[in-house]
Amino acid sequence: MLQIRDLHAYYGKSHVLHGVNMDIARGEIVALLGRNGVGRSTTCKAVMGQVALEGSIRFKDQELAGRRSFEIARMGVGYVPENRDIFAGLTTRQNLNLGVKPGQKGGRWTMEDMFELFPNLRNRADVDAAVLSGGEQQMLTMCRTLMGDPEVIMIDEPTEGLSPQMTQRVADLLNEISRRGVSILLVEQKLAIALDIADRVYVMGHGQVVFEGTPDDLRARADVRKEWLEV
Amino acid sequence: MDLILVTMIDGLVTGLLLFMLSSGLTLIFSMMGVLNFAHASFYMLGAYFAYQISRYIGFWPALFIAPVLVGLVGAAVERYGLRRVHKYGHVAELIFTFGLALLIEEVVQFVWGKGHVEYNAPESLQFALFSIADYEIAAYKIFMIAVAAAIFIALLLILTRTRVGMVIQAALTHPDTVEALGHNVPLVFMGVFGVGSALAGVAGVIAGPVLGTFPGMAVVLGSIVFVTIVVGGLGSLWGALVASLLIGWLTTFAASYNIGMADLLGALGIEPPADLSESLLRDIWTLSLPQVGPILPYLLMVLVLVFRPYGLFGNRDA
Numbered sequence: 001m002l003q004i005r006d007l008h009a010y011y012g013k014s015h016v017l018h019g020v021n022m023d024i025a026r027g028e029i030v031a032l033l034g035r036n037g038v039g040r041s042t043t044c045k046a047v048m049g050q051v052a053l054e055g056s057i058r059f060k061d062q063e064l065a066g067r068r069s070f071e072i073a074r075m076g077v078g079y080v081p082e083n084r085d086i087f088a089g090l091t092t093r094q095n096l097n098l099g100v101k102p103g104q105k106g107g108r109w110t111m112e113d114m115f116e117l118f119p120n121l122r123n124r125a126d127v128d129a130a131v132l133s134g135g136e137q138q139m140l141t142m143c144r145t146l147m148g149d150p151e152v153i154m155i156d157e158p159t160e161g162l163s164p165q166m167t168q169r170v171a172d173l174l175n176e177i178s179r180r181g182v183s184i185l186l187v188e189q190k191l192a193i194a195l196d197i198a199d200r201v202y203v204m205g206h207g208q209v210v211f212e213g214t215p216d217d218l219r220a221r222a223d224v225r226k227e228w229l230e231v
Numbered sequence: 232m233d234l235i236l237v238t239m240i241d242g243l244v245t246g247l248l249l250f251m252l253s254s255g256l257t258l259i260f261s262m263m264g265v266l267n268f269a270h271a272s273f274y275m276l277g278a279y280f281a282y283q284i285s286r287y288i289g290f291w292p293a294l295f296i297a298p299v300l301v302g303l304v305g306a307a308v309e310r311y312g313l314r315r316v317h318k319y320g321h322v323a324e325l326i327f328t329f330g331l332a333l334l335i336e337e338v339v340q341f342v343w344g345k346g347h348v349e350y351n352a353p354e355s356l357q358f359a360l361f362s363i364a365d366y367e368i369a370a371y372k373i374f375m376i377a378v379a380a381a382i383f384i385a386l387l388l389i390l391t392r393t394r395v396g397m398v399i400q401a402a403l404t405h406p407d408t409v410e411a412l413g414h415n416v417p418l419v420f421m422g423v424f425g426v427g428s429a430l431a432g433v434a435g436v437i438a439g440p441v442l443g444t445f446p447g448m449a450v451v452l453g454s455i456v457f458v459t460i461v462v463g464g465l466g467s468l469w470g471a472l473v474a475s476l477l478i479g480w481l482t483t484f485a486a487s488y489n490i491g492m493a494d495l496l497g498a499l500g501i502e503p504p505a506d507l508s509e510s511l512l513r514d515i516w517t518l519s520l521p522q523v524g525p526i527l528p529y530l531l532m533v534l535v536l537v538f539r540p541y542g543l544f545g546n547r548d549a
């Protein structure tokens with residue numbers, strides 16, 4: 001569904017990605033692991049058209065490289081950035097409504113679905129989203145992207161700074177997303193969750209993919225974990 | 232008392248005029264991070280376009296056509312100029328808008344000459360609507376207030392009640408995230424730049440007959456507009472409104488009341504030195520309020536920057 005081939009990305013003059021290759025099939029949960037600064041977020045941004053890049057990114061047999069971010073989103077790629085940027089000054093409901101794309105009709109998700117999954121959001125539907133807790137804001141940014149009915153969704157560090165209880169709710173939502181046939185690229189620090197829910201994992205180091213396999217493969221490779229993941 | 236009321240009305244006119252410029256400038260700055268030096272030039276273009284159009288088909292069609300033309304010029308500047316310069320960073324953008332301001336001034340001088348042009352309020356509005364004591368209030372002043380108030384209400388409704396308004400509000404702070412949700416943010420930028428320019432154009436159309444239509448009119452108002460958005464807080468529409476009115480009243484009241492510094496210091500119980508000509512501070516004793524009036528907005532800006540650097544209504548994080 002999503003094929004990344006020989007992807008190079010640049011921030012100004014610094015060369016951040018050095019030939020990344022990656023595949024995500026329909027309905028698959030793929031975890032993207034690695035330490036901070038190895039290019040995981042940049043990979044997401046490159047797919048979303050937010051950084052200068054070379055190489056090929058194909059989605060449903062169409063080339064994404066060179067397109068504007070909003071076109072890529074309208075083709076069915078969803079992105080939940082790491083920095084939880086909810087739109088302060090707008091209510092929870094208005095935030096969710098902005099996730100709906102111009103001209104979009106229906107989709108897998110309704111606002112009622114979101115409120116059922118996260119009753120907290122219903123309780124605070126009409127208050128300024130800036131007053132939500134960190135966990136609620138994380139839920140809101142994920143739900144907002146889902147309102148646009150993406151076919152593949154890239155989620156950057158959704159459990160960062162969350163309590164174990166909230167982390168479990170994020171994991172439940174990821175499974176629900178997958179159950180509805182949406183592919184997931186999950187950027188994650190917490191190895192346990194990633195290995196628990198992912199179908200396949202990629203490990204990145206120095207702007208390249210250094211390991212690719214199933215969660216069981218990674219569990220068996222203590223050397224890979226030691227060199228590229230453990231701090 | 233009567234003078235206060237009359238000065239209030241004059242200050243309101245000045246303030247609302249400032250608001251028509253500062254509202255667009257503050258939205259453009261917040262959204263694109265560009266401090267548009269050419270913003271007041273669009274105000275000037277509004278006045279000149281209206282002057283030219285009104286010579287052929289009268290003031291009323293010009294009131295609508297001139298701002299639309301200015302808006303189109305603004306949108307084209309964003310689409311074919313700023314957007315290309317954007318990738319070279321904010322300094323390049325700043326220099327671009329600065330150059331544009333100079334270019335517009337030169338073009339205006341080339342086409343319409345260096346002097347004032349005969350651009351007047353329509354005859355249908357050249358009468359005294361009512362008078363307060365001995366002061367006559369021109370109908371045109373009330374017309375200016377009505378136009379500015381209508382524009383403010385329309386702007387507020389669009390920003391808070393429509394989906395486009397929501398997208399604009401969100402894009403003020405998070406343009407990348409909004410675009411990643413599938414909204415055509417480049418188009419929104421062009422639209423906001425165009426509408427902001429058109430608003431400045433409207434201000435020019437209605438202010439031209441009162442403040443004069445000449446090639447220096449952009450420079451005269453331009454710096455005050457920057458002061459206004461800094462005082463109000465960058466990106467805040469309410470801040471722009473409050474700061475505009477504040478500065479409008481501040482300057483108008485200062486110009487209307489001939490209070491000397493000597494009176495003020497006298498009221499505080501400070502007596503002038505016996506021989507004024509020998510005193511180091513002799514200039515302070517002869518100052519009057521109308522003289523210092525024009526620097527009051529800048530003084531206000533300095534105070535705001537010292538005590539509330541993000542402006543009266545600004546966001547600390549922004």
